Amino acid sequence: MISIIITGYKEPKTIGRAIEQILKNRIKDKFELIVTAPDEETLNVAKTYALKDKRIKLLKDEGKGKPSALNKIFKKVKGDILVLTDADVYVSENSIQLLIDKLKDKKIGAVSGHPVPTNSKDSKLGYWANLLTEMVHQWRKKAKFISCSGYLYAIRKELLQPMPEDTLSDDAYNSHIVKNKGYGIDYSEKSLVYVKYPDSFSDWIKQKKRSAGGYNQIKYIFKEKNIDRSLTKESAGIFQVLKYPKTFKEYFWTIELIFARIYLWLLIFWDINIKKTEFKKVWVRIESTK
Numbered sequence: 001m002i003s004i005i006i007t008g009y010k011e012p013k014t015i016g017r018a019i020e021q022i023l024k025n026r027i028k029d030k031f032e033l034i035v036t037a038p039d040e041e042t043l044n045v046a047k048t049y050a051l052k053d054k055r056i057k058l059l060k061d062e063g064k065g066k067p068s069a070l071n072k073i074f075k076k077v078k079g080d081i082l083v084l085t086d087a088d089v090y091v092s093e094n095s096i097q098l099l100i101d102k103l104k105d106k107k108i109g110a111v112s113g114h115p116v117p118t119n120s121k122d123s124k125l126g127y128w129a130n131l132l133t134e135m136v137h138q139w140r141k142k143a144k145f146i147s148c149s150g151y152l153y154a155i156r157k158e159l160l161q162p163m164p165e166d167t168l169s170d171d172a173y174n175s176h177i178v179k180n181k182g183y184g185i186d187y188s189e190k191s192l193v194y195v196k197y198p199d200s201f202s203d204w205i206k207q208k209k210r211s212a213g214g215y216n217q218i219k220y221i222f223k224e225k226n227i228d229r230s231l232t233k234e235s236a237g238i239f240q241v242l243k244y245p246k247t248f249k250e251y252f253w254t255i256e257l258i259f260a261r262i263y264l265w266l267l268i269f270w271d272i273n274i275k276k277t278e279f280k281k282v283w284v285r286i287e288s289t290k
Helices: 015-024 042-050 067-075 095-102 125-143 169-181 199-219 231-238 248-274
Strands: 001-007 033-035 056-060 081-086 108-117 154-157 184-195
Touching: 001 015, 001 067, 001 095, 015 033, 015 042, 015 081, 033 042, 033 067, 042 056, 056 095, 067 169, 081 095, 095 108, 095 154, 095 184, 108 125, 108 169, 125 184, 125 199, 154 169, 169 184, 169 199, 199 248
Parallel strands: 001 033, 001 081, 033 056, 108 184
Antiparallel strands: 081 154, 108 154
Protein backbone atom coordinates (compact mmCIF):
# COMPACT_ATOMS: atom_id res chain seq x y z
CA MET A 1 0.00 0.00 0.00
CA ILE A 2 1.08 3.60 -0.69
CA SER A 3 0.61 6.46 1.78
CA ILE A 4 0.63 9.92 0.21
CA ILE A 5 1.12 12.73 2.73
CA ILE A 6 0.35 16.40 2.15
CA THR A 7 1.58 18.76 4.86
CA GLY A 8 0.26 22.30 5.03
CA TYR A 9 -0.26 25.40 7.11
CA LYS A 10 -2.80 28.10 6.24
CA GLU A 11 -3.10 27.00 2.62
CA PRO A 12 -6.87 26.90 1.91
CA LYS A 13 -6.30 28.49 -1.52
CA THR A 14 -3.85 25.85 -2.76
CA ILE A 15 -4.71 22.60 -0.95
CA GLY A 16 -7.58 21.85 -3.35
CA ARG A 17 -5.36 21.85 -6.41
CA ALA A 18 -2.74 19.77 -4.59
CA ILE A 19 -5.36 17.10 -3.82
CA GLU A 20 -6.95 17.20 -7.27
CA GLN A 21 -3.64 16.70 -9.08
CA ILE A 22 -2.79 13.70 -6.93
CA LEU A 23 -6.18 12.13 -7.59
CA LYS A 24 -5.61 12.59 -11.34
CA ASN A 25 -2.53 10.38 -11.09
CA ARG A 26 -3.04 6.80 -12.25
CA ILE A 27 -1.64 4.96 -9.25
CA LYS A 28 -1.61 1.20 -9.69
CA ASP A 29 -1.34 0.32 -5.99
CA LYS A 30 -3.97 0.87 -3.34
CA PHE A 31 -3.29 4.18 -1.62
CA GLU A 32 -4.39 6.50 1.14
CA LEU A 33 -4.05 10.28 0.95
CA ILE A 34 -3.43 11.99 4.28
CA VAL A 35 -3.73 15.76 4.64
CA THR A 36 -2.26 17.24 7.81
CA ALA A 37 -2.38 20.85 8.96
CA PRO A 38 -2.80 22.69 12.27
CA ASP A 39 -5.38 25.19 10.96
CA GLU A 40 -9.08 24.71 10.35
CA GLU A 41 -9.09 26.74 7.11
CA THR A 42 -6.88 24.25 5.28
CA LEU A 43 -8.55 21.19 6.81
CA ASN A 44 -12.05 22.45 6.01
CA VAL A 45 -11.21 22.68 2.31
CA ALA A 46 -9.61 19.23 2.40
CA LYS A 47 -12.73 17.91 4.15
CA THR A 48 -14.86 18.71 1.09
CA TYR A 49 -12.72 16.27 -0.87
CA ALA A 50 -12.62 13.69 1.92
CA LEU A 51 -16.42 13.54 1.95
CA LYS A 52 -16.34 12.47 -1.70
CA ASP A 53 -13.36 10.10 -1.56
CA LYS A 54 -12.81 7.66 1.32
CA ARG A 55 -9.10 7.37 0.47
CA ILE A 56 -8.58 10.89 1.81
CA LYS A 57 -7.96 11.23 5.53
CA LEU A 58 -7.48 14.35 7.62
CA LEU A 59 -5.15 14.77 10.56
CA LYS A 60 -4.91 17.94 12.59
CA ASP A 61 -1.40 18.41 13.92
CA GLU A 62 -0.40 20.37 17.00
CA GLY A 63 1.22 23.27 15.17
CA LYS A 64 4.72 22.49 16.39
CA GLY A 65 6.20 22.46 12.89
CA LYS A 66 6.53 20.08 9.97
CA PRO A 67 9.02 17.66 11.62
CA SER A 68 6.68 17.16 14.59
CA ALA A 69 3.70 16.64 12.27
CA LEU A 70 5.59 14.07 10.17
CA ASN A 71 6.79 12.16 13.23
CA LYS A 72 3.16 11.83 14.28
CA ILE A 73 1.96 10.77 10.84
CA PHE A 74 4.70 8.18 10.32
CA LYS A 75 3.26 6.22 13.25
CA LYS A 76 -0.23 6.17 11.75
CA VAL A 77 0.23 5.53 8.03
CA LYS A 78 -0.55 2.11 6.56
CA GLY A 79 1.71 2.21 3.52
CA ASP A 80 5.08 0.55 3.06
CA ILE A 81 6.03 3.38 0.71
CA LEU A 82 5.39 7.00 1.63
CA VAL A 83 5.09 9.86 -0.85
CA LEU A 84 5.59 13.29 0.72
CA THR A 85 4.54 16.61 -0.76
CA ASP A 86 3.23 20.03 0.32
CA ALA A 87 -0.12 21.82 0.24
CA ASP A 88 1.21 24.82 -1.69
CA VAL A 89 2.53 22.84 -4.69
CA TYR A 90 0.94 20.50 -7.23
CA VAL A 91 2.23 17.48 -9.11
CA SER A 92 2.05 16.46 -12.76
CA GLU A 93 -0.05 13.52 -13.89
CA ASN A 94 1.68 10.14 -13.44
CA SER A 95 4.46 11.71 -11.36
CA ILE A 96 3.66 9.59 -8.30
CA GLN A 97 3.59 6.26 -10.15
CA LEU A 98 6.97 7.11 -11.70
CA LEU A 99 8.40 7.62 -8.20
CA ILE A 100 6.96 4.32 -7.00
CA ASP A 101 8.24 2.40 -10.04
CA LYS A 102 11.83 3.32 -9.23
CA LEU A 103 11.46 1.79 -5.76
CA LYS A 104 11.04 -1.63 -7.37
CA ASP A 105 14.84 -1.66 -7.21
CA LYS A 106 15.45 -2.99 -3.69
CA LYS A 107 18.73 -1.06 -3.45
CA ILE A 108 16.87 2.26 -3.73
CA GLY A 109 15.55 3.70 -0.48
CA ALA A 110 14.08 6.98 -1.73
CA VAL A 111 13.29 8.79 -4.97
CA SER A 112 13.21 12.54 -5.53
CA GLY A 113 10.76 14.38 -7.75
CA HIS A 114 11.69 17.25 -10.05
CA PRO A 115 10.66 20.76 -8.89
CA VAL A 116 9.69 23.18 -11.66
CA PRO A 117 9.12 26.90 -10.97
CA THR A 118 5.85 28.52 -11.96
CA ASN A 119 7.63 31.89 -11.73
CA SER A 120 8.40 33.75 -14.95
CA LYS A 121 12.04 34.35 -15.89
CA ASP A 122 11.11 37.95 -16.74
CA SER A 123 11.63 39.10 -13.14
CA LYS A 124 14.89 38.84 -11.19
CA LEU A 125 13.53 36.55 -8.47
CA GLY A 126 11.75 34.42 -11.06
CA TYR A 127 14.96 34.16 -13.05
CA TRP A 128 16.85 33.15 -9.90
CA ALA A 129 14.28 30.42 -9.23
CA ASN A 130 14.59 29.03 -12.75
CA LEU A 131 18.38 29.15 -12.72
CA LEU A 132 18.77 27.47 -9.33
CA THR A 133 16.24 24.72 -10.02
CA GLU A 134 17.88 23.97 -13.36
CA MET A 135 21.31 23.73 -11.70
CA VAL A 136 19.93 21.34 -9.08
CA HIS A 137 18.15 19.36 -11.80
CA GLN A 138 21.41 18.87 -13.71
CA TRP A 139 23.23 17.95 -10.50
CA ARG A 140 20.61 15.37 -9.52
CA LYS A 141 20.90 13.68 -12.92
CA LYS A 142 24.59 12.90 -12.50
CA ALA A 143 25.54 13.00 -8.80
CA LYS A 144 26.44 9.76 -7.01
CA PHE A 145 24.45 10.82 -3.95
CA ILE A 146 21.53 13.24 -4.08
CA SER A 147 19.18 14.61 -1.47
CA CYS A 148 15.46 14.44 -2.11
CA SER A 149 13.37 17.50 -2.78
CA GLY A 150 10.93 18.18 0.04
CA TYR A 151 8.37 19.31 -2.54
CA LEU A 152 7.95 15.71 -3.74
CA TYR A 153 9.70 12.50 -2.80
CA ALA A 154 9.00 8.85 -2.03
CA ILE A 155 10.68 6.83 0.70
CA ARG A 156 10.48 3.36 2.21
CA LYS A 157 8.69 3.53 5.55
CA GLU A 158 11.00 0.93 7.11
CA LEU A 159 13.96 3.31 6.80
CA LEU A 160 12.38 6.18 8.68
CA GLN A 161 13.20 7.16 12.23
CA PRO A 162 11.91 10.03 14.39
CA MET A 163 13.58 13.33 13.51
CA PRO A 164 14.42 16.09 15.97
CA GLU A 165 11.57 18.60 16.16
CA ASP A 166 13.95 21.47 15.33
CA THR A 167 15.00 19.85 12.03
CA LEU A 168 14.96 22.57 9.36
CA SER A 169 14.86 20.25 6.32
CA ASP A 170 13.01 16.96 6.70
CA ASP A 171 14.04 16.05 3.14
CA ALA A 172 17.73 16.49 3.94
CA TYR A 173 17.38 14.59 7.20
CA ASN A 174 15.54 11.64 5.65
CA SER A 175 17.92 11.57 2.69
CA HIS A 176 20.88 11.12 5.01
CA ILE A 177 19.03 8.44 6.97
CA VAL A 178 18.60 6.53 3.70
CA LYS A 179 22.27 7.01 2.83
CA ASN A 180 23.51 5.93 6.25
CA LYS A 181 21.44 2.75 6.07
CA GLY A 182 23.21 1.75 2.88
CA TYR A 183 20.48 2.54 0.34
CA GLY A 184 20.66 4.68 -2.77
CA ILE A 185 18.51 7.65 -3.75
CA ASP A 186 17.23 7.87 -7.31
CA TYR A 187 15.88 10.80 -9.30
CA SER A 188 12.66 10.73 -11.30
CA GLU A 189 13.08 13.73 -13.57
CA LYS A 190 9.65 13.19 -15.16
CA SER A 191 7.94 13.38 -11.74
CA LEU A 192 7.29 17.09 -11.99
CA VAL A 193 6.13 19.17 -9.05
CA TYR A 194 5.17 22.77 -9.74
CA VAL A 195 6.36 25.31 -7.19
CA LYS A 196 5.86 29.05 -6.75
CA TYR A 197 9.10 30.48 -5.44
CA PRO A 198 9.47 33.80 -3.53
CA ASP A 199 9.02 37.05 -5.42
CA SER A 200 10.63 39.34 -2.84
CA PHE A 201 14.23 39.34 -1.61
CA SER A 202 13.22 39.23 2.06
CA ASP A 203 11.10 36.13 1.45
CA TRP A 204 13.89 34.62 -0.65
CA ILE A 205 16.29 34.97 2.29
CA LYS A 206 13.76 33.46 4.71
CA GLN A 207 13.11 30.45 2.49
CA LYS A 208 16.74 29.79 1.55
CA LYS A 209 17.92 30.22 5.14
CA ARG A 210 15.50 27.48 6.10
CA SER A 211 16.37 25.09 3.26
CA ALA A 212 20.12 25.69 2.90
CA GLY A 213 20.39 26.07 6.67
CA GLY A 214 18.91 22.59 6.98
CA TYR A 215 21.91 21.14 5.16
CA ASN A 216 24.25 23.11 7.40
CA GLN A 217 22.39 21.60 10.36
CA ILE A 218 22.86 18.07 8.97
CA LYS A 219 26.61 18.32 9.54
CA TYR A 220 26.01 18.46 13.27
CA ILE A 221 23.13 15.97 13.46
CA PHE A 222 25.01 13.24 11.57
CA LYS A 223 28.53 14.49 12.29
CA GLU A 224 29.31 14.50 8.57
CA LYS A 225 31.72 16.84 6.83
CA ASN A 226 30.93 15.98 3.20
CA ILE A 227 27.49 17.58 2.89
CA ASP A 228 26.11 17.98 -0.64
CA ARG A 229 25.14 21.64 -0.19
CA SER A 230 27.56 24.21 1.17
CA LEU A 231 29.18 27.51 0.17
CA THR A 232 32.33 25.62 -0.85
CA LYS A 233 30.43 23.25 -3.15
CA GLU A 234 28.36 26.05 -4.62
CA SER A 235 31.54 27.99 -5.36
CA ALA A 236 32.86 25.03 -7.35
CA GLY A 237 29.85 25.27 -9.68
CA ILE A 238 30.10 28.98 -10.36
CA PHE A 239 31.32 28.56 -13.95
CA GLN A 240 28.36 26.31 -14.74
CA VAL A 241 26.02 28.98 -13.38
CA LEU A 242 27.62 31.63 -15.59
CA LYS A 243 26.73 29.56 -18.69
CA TYR A 244 23.00 29.88 -17.97
CA PRO A 245 22.22 33.56 -18.81
CA LYS A 246 21.24 34.41 -22.40
CA THR A 247 21.03 38.21 -22.23
CA PHE A 248 22.99 41.02 -20.61
CA LYS A 249 20.16 41.52 -18.09
CA GLU A 250 20.22 37.85 -17.14
CA TYR A 251 24.02 37.92 -16.82
CA PHE A 252 23.74 40.89 -14.44
CA TRP A 253 21.06 39.08 -12.42
CA THR A 254 23.33 36.03 -12.25
CA ILE A 255 26.17 38.08 -10.77
CA GLU A 256 23.72 39.48 -8.23
CA LEU A 257 22.63 35.92 -7.38
CA ILE A 258 26.22 34.85 -6.72
CA PHE A 259 26.69 37.64 -4.19
CA ALA A 260 23.24 36.95 -2.71
CA ARG A 261 24.19 33.30 -2.12
CA ILE A 262 27.45 34.31 -0.43
CA TYR A 263 25.49 36.66 1.83
CA LEU A 264 22.98 33.86 2.51
CA TRP A 265 25.63 31.36 3.64
CA LEU A 266 27.28 33.95 5.87
CA LEU A 267 23.87 34.70 7.38
CA ILE A 268 23.24 30.98 7.93
CA PHE A 269 26.60 30.58 9.65
CA TRP A 270 25.92 33.56 11.91
CA ASP A 271 22.28 32.78 12.78
CA ILE A 272 22.49 29.00 13.12
CA ASN A 273 26.10 28.24 14.05
CA ILE A 274 26.96 31.29 16.16
CA LYS A 275 23.68 32.68 17.54
CA LYS A 276 21.96 29.27 17.68
CA THR A 277 18.70 30.85 16.55
CA GLU A 278 15.74 28.77 17.68
CA PHE A 279 13.66 26.72 15.24
CA LYS A 280 10.53 28.90 15.33
CA LYS A 281 12.49 31.98 14.21
CA VAL A 282 14.01 30.18 11.22
CA TRP A 283 10.97 28.12 10.18
CA VAL A 284 8.67 30.98 9.16
CA ARG A 285 5.83 31.15 6.67
CA ILE A 286 6.82 32.52 3.23
CA GLU A 287 3.81 34.55 2.13
CA SER A 288 4.87 35.28 -1.46
CA THR A 289 5.05 31.55 -2.31
CA LYS A 290 1.32 31.02 -1.68
